Amino acid sequence: MVAVSVASVNPKIQEINSRSGLLQAAMIGAYNVYLVASAVTEDPDGKCGSITTSSDESVATLMTYLGLLFTFLSLGYAAFSTGSSDVFHKQDSESNADEVEIEYNFSFFHFAFVLAAFYMAAVITDWGYPTLVEGNTFVIKNNYAPVWVKICMSWLTSLLYLWTLVAPLILKDRDFGYI
Template identity: 25%
Template sequence: MFLTTFKTSKLHGAGNTWHSKWWSLKFVLLVVSVAVPFFCPLSFIQLYGEIARIGAGIFLLLQLISVIEFITWWNNYWMPEEKLKQCGFLGLFTSTIFYIASMCGIVLMYFLYAARRLCTLNIFFITWTAILLIVMMVISLHSKVNRGLLSSGIMASYIVFLCWSAIRSEPAIEKCSPQKAAAGNGNWTSVVGFLIAMCSIVMATFSTGIDSQSFQFRKDKVQKEDDIPYDYGFFHFVFSMGAMYFAMLFISWNLDHSTKKWSIDVGWASTWVKIINEWIAASIYLWKLISPVVRQAKVMDQEGEIHYTESP
């Protein structure tokens, strides 16, 4: 779908018809694509697994950028100019709720997953998440940044969720692992939780796929009436990367060992992928906060040098 639609630009083109219609043919292609892997050689499946690791990482990065763009839009919508006091109060109230939830999540993770001193890795994960939370709040309130608490509160809740998800993915080999209690029997809650996560990832994939403008370097292009509403090629590219991400979830990012029964997205590979994802998310968000200040400082320095050289 990506290869056949990435050049589509007009609503009256053949690419738009292929993207929006021909559902019977697409259903046949879907059935064929499900059946073909059973007849492929193992070496090909292994090769695709290696490629899927890279694609899944790209998907996580695209999803992070899309989430941060949404948080920025939400902050601009609910925390406008000071004259709109009602909307400002709503944003302040919402940011307070997000920060309270983040703090409660940190305390709860300490209580459930880091109660013993031997749980050094969990203590490090949770403590570093708390430090990132504080750093984001301080930078957001800095006089030169002045971005308010709403966006940082939402981002704080997001990274706390990523930390919790990473700890939940730890294998059942230690007393600190939350999977230890469910290792001996079929944990239906893991399956239900995974299905909920699948639905949320699908929704995130849709929103990221139609949000191609967030990933454009130039956003001054004028939209015409016969232009497609979003980039079809980018939409299918995101879905192909999302499919690779699902493949990694089902095998816990491990190509060398079979996944155990009732063990969905569990393993050290899954844990570290989520933790690194959390750190990258916080880094991108912090850069978006300080980048306008850095650019403004560079412009002021350049203007000062020009005036200095022109002065007699």
């Protein structure tokens, strides 16, 4: 996060994208802190110094509600914005005004929604796997999948944001839409 914060206020990056700054880096940092704290609470063996104990279930409940909030907000935004991401500008010949025309891609929208449904199924089952115990009873057992998914997502989030900051410096011949 130090590298992302330094990069976000770097003068060369500020010349290209004046909208980058410490606020965006702090928001990425806060999300990464949530991801790592959530990963620690998911530890099935409690070897990672888990912050949840049997006497302190309020932290686990808070992390669950924050996770649901982040998940529903991000998946809802991603699913609805990917379906209408192609925007075309055309000029009206009579009034000389710009009209915005949005082309809606139903197949891409539904593909994004299927991926969102898969992710929600994994979140709801706590990334566990069903195991048959005593007779015909299934129990969902926890594993390290959610721990590593959340840790890797925190790394990927930082790297992706860092790339959005430095890409205009590296790929100078491309238009990134900055004003």
